[in-house]
Amino acid sequence: MKHINKRQNPLTHIPENFLDNLFDLLIQKYSENWLNKSDNHPLQILWKRKDWLSTTELFLLAASICNLERIDSKWVDEQIENSKQTNQNTHKGAFFELISLESILNSKLSVKPAVKNQPGYDGIVKLRNGSEIILSIKNYNLSKSHKTFIERSEKFEIYFINLLKQLKICNIQATIDIATNYPNEEDWQKLEKGIETLLLKYDGSLTFSRINDSWAIFLKEMTDDKQTFDDKYFNSYTLMIHSTYHKNEHNNIYSKLESACHNLIKANIKESDKSLNCLLIHVPISVSIDNCIKWTKDYYKDYPDDPISCVFYYQPAVVSDFEENSSRIHHCLALAPRERYFDFGEKNGVATFRFPVGTHGYEPTVLKFTNEKGETLPITERYIFQSGSHYYKMIENKPDQFSGFMMNQGYGIYNHLIWETGKKIIELEGIIPPSHDLLIL
Structure with missing residues (x-):
């Protein structure tokens, strides 16, 4: 092999x-x-x-x-x-x-890809009785506002890590949230200035503070019942930053729907008793499926005669099972149909999707906070950034015999095992995905 x-x-x-x-x-x-x-x-x-x-x-x-x-x-x-x-x-x-x-x-259906430069659609799904679904496929990338939030969070993380090193702070968890507005550059600069002041006063206990009446900051010491953090050489941390959606976030979906309908109308792709137009949209994990469905229903009301009868929202995500210390890909396919989609389906059947690996469902993956006790809190309607590095000491069980283990810590959190032998400090890492981001799916 x-x-x-x-x-x-x-x-x-x-x-x-x-x-x-x-x-x-x-x-x-x-x-x-x-x-x-x-x-x-x-x-x-x-x-x-x-x-x-x-x-x-x-x-x-x-x-x-x-x-x-x-x-x-x-x-x-x-x-x-x-x-x-x-x-x-x-x-x-x-x-x-x-x-x-x-x-x-x-999923055991017949499909035919569209010919090169075919206007209006990307594939034809063959159903019973000679009927078919004309499928237009769209990929929903992160919005400009979301990308800016991630990029600015990464920049803040570098600043945060440098502060931890300067102040010799180890084993800290920082949760930062801005609920009143989408942060602009002035907000980020005030956060950087304010976090330094908070870290200078930090004593390891759980603290809650506000910066400029916008940012809410929770700081606490990280603990682990199973392993010991190495605070002699490394600064373990978890950083979580959350923000309310930008006010124009829904425009991405509207533009996809408008584009698809425009292309179908331009190509004269009409619906009939034997043919239905549907849209398949790939959305990233950070986008709310519930919002997408709501915005689609609003679109149907605004444009009742547009030639799209159903939108399939596909959202793949890496999900973690902390009890099993395992992860897998979950495929969510949520529907936003018009009434005529159900009438067509009863007579002719509907499009179905089945991926050869991973789990499937119609409910989206829910992002959750998880604490050391295993308690969870769902997070919705937010941009989310999470990152961290946890450095653990390898334990000497017998002379010259050391052990340690890697735990699945969830999205963006990475474990490192530190082996101190003689005058050498060796950092060990497992074969672990650098993130749970899906690069081609």
Whole structure:
């Protein structure tokens, strides 16, 4: 097994020789030289990684290519070329078309990709009685406001870490929230100025403070009943920042709906008793599915005659089971239908989606706070940034015999084992995804 035995393999239900053949297919389609480049392309990043999440994403892509080229190899080759492009919208759109159309095949329905440059739609789903669903596929990237929030949070994290080092603060958890407004640059600067003052006074106890009547700050010492933090050499921390949505966040969805309807009208793709137009939209984990459905219903009221009868919202996410110390991909598919979608479905059937790995459901993944006691608190209607590094001492069980273990800490939190032997300090890391971000799914 020249590929799979070098990687973490969560796909134990699939024969290893079959997995190896799929990885060979990726080499055949993309070339080993291209896959091994360091151009910061998401597929190249996944190829170099060896963790369970990269293996899963690569498998989903390879399985899609394998199954869809039996139907239309020319279309698949065109999508592969698009997926190699540096433009994020281009390669993400190509990956999503490949993986989403294969999920329809995997649900035992027949699907036909649209011909090159076909206006209005991206695929046709064949149903019973000669009926069909015309499917338009859209990829919802993070909004500009959301990207700005993440970028500014990352910048603040660097500032925060430097303060911890300067003030010799270890094992701290900081939870920061702005509930009154979406933060502008002035707000961030006031946060940076204020957090330094708070950290100068920090004594390890749980404290609550406000900065400029906007930012709410909770600081507390991190504890762990199972392991001991290494506070001699490292500054362990967890940082969580939350913000209310920007007031224009819903515009992203509206623009997708308007664009799809405009293209269908322009291409003269009309609905009938045997044909229905539907939209499949990929949304990131940070976007509220409930809001998307609400905004879609508002759109239906504003445009009752537009030729879209149902919107499928697809939201993949990495979910964690802390009791089992495990993670998996969860595929959520939520529907926002008009009434005519149900009438059509009773007579002809509906589109279904099934991915070959992971769990499935119609309810979105819920982001939750989890404390040391396992208590949880759902988080909704917020942009969320979470990051942290926890450094644990390896325990000397016997002379020259040390042990330690890696725990699944959730999104953005990374464990490090510190082995102090003689005058050497060795930092050990497991084969762990650098984040729970999905790069091509």
